[in-house]
Amino acid sequence: MPELPEVETVRRGMEAAMRGRPIAGVTVRRADLRRALPVDFAARVTGRVVRGIRRRAKYLLLDLDDGTVLIIHLGMSGRISIVPADAAAAEGAHGKHEHVVFAVGNGTEVRFSDPRRFGLMALTTRDEEDGHPLFARLGPEPLDPAFDGAALAARLAGKRTPIKAALLDQRVVAGLGNIYVCESLFMSGISPRRLARTVQGERADRLAKAIHQVLEAAIEAGGSSLRDHAAPSGELGYFQHHFKVYDREGAACPHLGCSGTVKRLVQSGRSTFFCPTCQR
DNA sequence: CGTACACCCTGGCCGC
DNA sequence: TGCGGCCAGGGTGTAC
Numbered sequence: 001m002p003e004l005p006e007v008e009t010v011r012r013g014m015e016a017a018m019r020g021r022p023i024a025g026v027t028v029r030r031a032d033l034r035r036a037l038p039v040d041f042a043a044r045v046t047g048r049v050v051r052g053i054r055r056r057a058k059y060l061l062l063d064l065d066d067g068t069v070l071i072i073h074l075g076m077s078g079r080i081s082i083v084p085a086d087a088a089a090a091e092g093a094h095g096k097h098e099h100v101v102f103a104v105g106n107g108t109e110v111r112f113s114d115p116r117r118f119g120l121m122a123l124t125t126r127d128e129e130d131g132h133p134l135f136a137r138l139g140p141e142p143l144d145p146a147f148d149g150a151a152l153a154a155r156l157a158g159k160r161t162p163i164k165a166a167l168l169d170q171r172v173v174a175g176l177g178n179i180y181v182c183e184s185l186f187m188s189g190i191s192p193r194r195l196a197r198t199v200q201g202e203r204a205d206r207l208a209k210a211i212h213q214v215l216e217a218a219i220e221a222g223g224s225s226l227r228d229h230a231a232p233s234g235e236l237g238y239f240q241h242h243f244k245v246y247d248r249e250g251a252a253c254p255h256l257g258c259s260g261t262v263k264r265l266v267q268s269g270r271s272t273f274f275c276p277t278c279q280r
Numbered sequence: 281c282g283t284a285c286a287c288c289c290t291g292g293c294c295g296c
Numbered sequence: 297t298g299c300g301g302c303c304a305g306g307g308t309g310t311a312c
Contacts (some may be wrong), residue, residue, distance in 0.1 A: 032287075034307080058306080074285075076306050097290085118290045125281065170307080177305050218310060246305090265304060268284070271303085 003141070004058060004075045004175030005215055009222030010080050012054045012237035015075035017108055018050040018062070019081045020224075025103040033099065034075060043104075043125055045070060057138050067126045071134065075118030082234040083109040099227050114128040138174040149205030156204065159196035163207075165268045166196035176211065179246045180218065182273045184211045186245045191279045192265075192272045245273040253277060 002010065014233040018059045025043040038044070038174045043274070048064035055061070062070040074080070085107025094101070095113055100121065102110040112119070114159045119268040124132050139155060140147050156163070166172050176184070185192050187210035190203060199207060245262050253260040260277025 006305080073306085075289095076304070078306095114289095115291065116304090116306095118289070120307095158284085165283085168306090179305055269286085270305095 002058060003080065003177035003180050004055075005174075005218035005222055007060060007074065008055055008219050009122060009226060010074070010222070011060055011225055014060065014062075014080060014110060015053040016264050017110060018102075018104055019052060020049065022047060022049045023064075024105050027101040027103075028099070028209045029101075030099040031096070031241075032116070032225040033114065033117050034073075035122065037100075037121055037274045038123055040277070041121070041123065044068060051108040056135060057141070057170060058177070059134065061129070063126070069126060069129050071120075071123045071124060072112070073120045073134075075114060075120070076113065076182045077116040077120035078114040081111050081113070082226045082236065083111060084234070085109075087234075087273045088197060109118060113271050137171050139170060139172045140174065142173050142208075144174055147208060147212075149208040150203075152208045152211075153204035156196040156199050161194060161196055162267055163190060163194050163199050164192035164272050168268070168270070172196075173211070175215075178270050178272075179243060180211070180214055182246045183214045183244060185279060186274060187214060189279055191276070192267060192274050194280075243273065248273060 023045050024047075028037060028042055028047050031037040045068070047066065048068060051063040051065055053060060053062050058073060060072040064070060086106065088103075088109040094111075096116045098111050098113045100112040102112075104110060112121070122134065123252065124178070129135070130276055141150060145239070154172070156166055159166050159172075164181060166183065167176050167184070168178065174231070182192070188206040190199065190207055198233075218241055226236070248262045249264040250264045253262060254277065255278050258275065258278045259274040262273055263276055265272050265274075
């Protein structure tokens with residue numbers, strides 16, 4: 001589920017709940033996520049104060065006061081919910097898929113649930129973070145000011161794979177997933193089947209700009225969902241967002257003056273949605 | 281090296 | 297109501 005904008009929204013919500021507060025307790029119900037949690041996971045995290053929370057690609061990084069960095073990835077179905085102290089105290093049973101629960105100093109609970117268990121948690125340190133295997137091969141952050149058409153074109157140079165597959169590769173750009181790749185290609189008028197190495201020059205400029213706009217708009221939508229998330233569940237990162245082509249097979253192309261229809265095709269095992277008329 | 285594909289896991293939905 | 301098949305917003309290991 002979560003791509004860069006959703007992870008960013010989760011980051012903001014978690015930071016509001018945890019920053020400057022100690023992790024008073026950790027309950028691990030299932031340690032067998034995509035990777036097994038370290039055996040001493042709870043011991044290494046308990047009692048530490050959360051100094052801040054960063055995001056790298058689709059990873060959340062919690063900076064703890066002793067230099068430990070708690071890495072969280074939500075996978076496909078991972079969710080974080082913030083449960084206020086009174087609600088946490090009133091509730092008895094926990095959800096079937098709530099694998100890890102952090103009790104924050106003020107009684108708030110931060111709960112990680114993940115039915116498919118493609119998510120993960122890991123521990124590293126500030127000093128060792130840069131060389132960490134999870135981050136070593138990640139491409140540039142698409143919202144970094146240095147990410148422009150030229151930077152993107154350089155990453156795509158020589159690639160014989162379709163642009164759709166190239167953009168899903170986290171070594172090319174870090175943080176895009178199936179939805180926002182489809183949306184960015186639509187906005188820039190580029191066919192998902194076009195070979196990556198042919199996206200150069202002005203075309204790469206358009207694509208880089210579209211990626212930026214699509215992500216920023218989604219983060220903005222997530223931000224507003226955060227502001228009115230008096231939602232009882234306290235669940236972060238899921239907000240109503242309107243997609244132009246994603247999951248809209250058969251709909252009329254939303255581009256003014258285009259009489260095309262949104263089509264679905266499968267590329268490297270994943271659905272692609274696009275308008276064959278205005279994406280070339 | 282780059283690319284293609286199976287696989288990890290569970291749940292929801294659709295058609296029969 | 298039950299059941300099989302297919303789908304799902306991610307990432308990695310392995311085979312060419």
